Amino acid sequence: MAYDAVVLVSFGGPERPEDVVPFLQNVTRGRGVPPERLAEVAEHYLHFGGVSPINQQCRELLAAVREDFAANGIDLPVYWGNRNWDPMLADTVAQMRDDGVTHALAFVTSAFGGYSSCRQYQEDIAAARAAVGPDAPMIEKLRQFWDHPGFVEPHVDAVKAALGQLDPAKRDSTRLVFTAHSIPTSAAANAGPHGGRYTAQLQETARLVAAAAAPDLPYDLVWQSRSGPPQVPWLEPDINDHLGVLAGAGTSAVVVSPIGFVSDHLEVVWDLDTEALETAKQLGLDFVRAGTPGTDPRFVAMVRELVRERTEPDGVDLRRRLGELPLWDTCPTVCCVSARRPS
Known part of the structure; x- marks a missing residue:
């Protein structure tokens, strides 16, 4: 399979006080979260001036991945789209279409399986593609990386x-x-x-x-x-x-x-x-x-390695992992469905 782009898909976060409540409404829509809990979480964001650190961290990761790709001979543009706030994933997918992208790989900023940590990202990618229309690029999520x-x-x-x-x-x-x-x-x-x-x-x-x-x-x-x-x-x-x-x-x-x-x-x-x-x-x-990976060079290089697992003929042989649990590249559509939704 030939791929012509990579898209970083993340959770998203507000970057000014007036964004906080609309952002949280996006996150919790349909989940039955009590209004008092929503107000409590809003105060957490407002404690930091209404700015979540996550978008800036994504910008830094995006820049680091692009630099790493360029230094290691991966000639693929890297885009960025969020599930819950700007840049919204559907807007990013539309830009990818306009740039001529036809088949992309998605790196999701979650290492683990499960509904919220994996399946919901898959659903959001599908929804973004549907919003863009029949000429939206195909997008395949890279594998989970909990033991990389x-x-x-x-x-x-x-x-x-x-x-x-x-x-x-x-x-x-x-x-x-x-x-x-x-x-x-x-x-x-x-x-x-x-x-x-x-x-x-x-x-x-x-x-x-x-x-x-x-x-x-x-x-x-x-x-x-x-x-x-x-x-x-x-x-x-x-x-x-x-x-x-x-x-x-x-x-x-x-x-x-x-x-x-x-x-x-x-x-x-x-x-x-x-x-x-x-x-x-x-x-x-x-x-x-203790800290988190952020833009640690080993974490950035991992993104490149996951891409090469999919793009190179011997990709499976390039796979590095430390654990013993079962591992798969793609998930069936009934995997990790939400308990509140029909399977």
Whole structure:
């Protein structure tokens, strides 16, 4: 298959106060999120001037990928479109059509399987193509990368750097805490083809990072950023509740590593750097939050490697990964369907 472009597809975020509420309405449309929760999350964005860090992080990643492609002989233009805010994906797809693109690859800024982290991106790509019309380019999503060295190794080094900020005398009572975005338990248990992989893949990433960064320390995988209606069960424990349990059990210091994220966007800087940090202070826990891949050269190179897996004749032989879970290049249309939608 010949491809003539790559498109970076991300979540999107507001860049001024007046964007916040419309952005959140885009994100939560049809999800039954209570108005009070919407107002609460809006305050998180307004705390930072109504600007989410994610768009600037995407600009930096876009620039880094373009530079890496040029330096390594990949002659493909790289576009950028968001699911929930400007630049909207449909507008980007229209631009791609106007530029003569016919068959593109999509790199999605989510490493894991599941509905919100994978299938919904596929649905949004399909919706954007439908909005553009029959001459929209074909767009194929690149594979998930939860165990690719370019994703795992930056997290490993970030955990090592965070541990270096803690008191060595507290090493024996230090714990690693890995976090990811919580999802409804019904979504986590999805039993469709390749479904239900979100928690398993995160557990694999946590295992790989912990084994390479601090094999002598215990670790946990917990959850953050719950946003659904209170009557719907979501994955637990929440990071703040878990910190209380650890403090009660004698833990003196924690390194919190957001392995569910590729960059330090708002759910990292608010839920961890603000709320979880305050919880740790109240509990008397030493707390350091590890960084995310961002534009780490290994992460940027990973994008190139994923593209080459699809574009070169021996692409499968080029595949690099550290884990043992099943891996696939493309997903069936019934994979990881939303629990609130018919399958």
